[in-house]
Amino acid sequence: MTTVAELIKQIADARKSFIDVASMFSESSSKWKVTAETWCATEITEHLFWAEQGGVLGMWKSLCAHREGKSNWQGDTPHKGLPIEEIVNKTWKEKETVPAVAAPRLGGPIVFWIVSLHDLQNNLDEFAKELTDRDLEIMT
Numbered sequence: 001m002t003t004v005a006e007l008i009k010q011i012a013d014a015r016k017s018f019i020d021v022a023s024m025f026s027e028s029s030s031k032w033k034v035t036a037e038t039w040c041a042t043e044i045t046e047h048l049f050w051a052e053q054g055g056v057l058g059m060w061k062s063l064c065a066h067r068e069g070k071s072n073w074q075g076d077t078p079h080k081g082l083p084i085e086e087i088v089n090k091t092w093k094e095k096e097t098v099p100a101v102a103a104p105r106l107g108g109p110i111v112f113w114i115v116s117l118h119d120l121q122n123n124l125d126e127f128a129k130e131l132t133d134r135d136l137e138i139m140t
Contacts, residue, residue: 002083004131012121018048022114030110043104045113051102052120060127066138 022030022045030041039047065071079087 002136003133004128004136007136008124008128011124015052015117015121018045019114019118022110025110027109027111039104042107042110042113045110045117046104046106046108047098047102049113049117049120050104052117053123054101056120056123056127060130063130063135063138 022041025041030045033040062071079090082090
């Protein structure tokens, strides 16, 4: 079974890999789009910030609710025990519509979003302090 520490390291490593690539863009090249419908590097970076921030907040809220006895999952658990890669493979759709909360909306320089994304590690590290390996099995 994967541990909390292993998962946090995987997230940190993936984020660092993305930031290393995003940091290679100049400000002007970070705004370039392949087509009008696609996102540029700045928008992708902003999206990853909002998605991670919302994801960590959602998990933290769920953990707190579970510990307060306010959360009781009802329904099927078709993905229980599966690694995240397999869940994504089973559920991801081409041209997925991003939830508004995770959509790029503020713009600005890519360096702002790179720094903001980097700084989310602090939130994740604090959340990890609240988790036990056993908590990874909670369905909320």
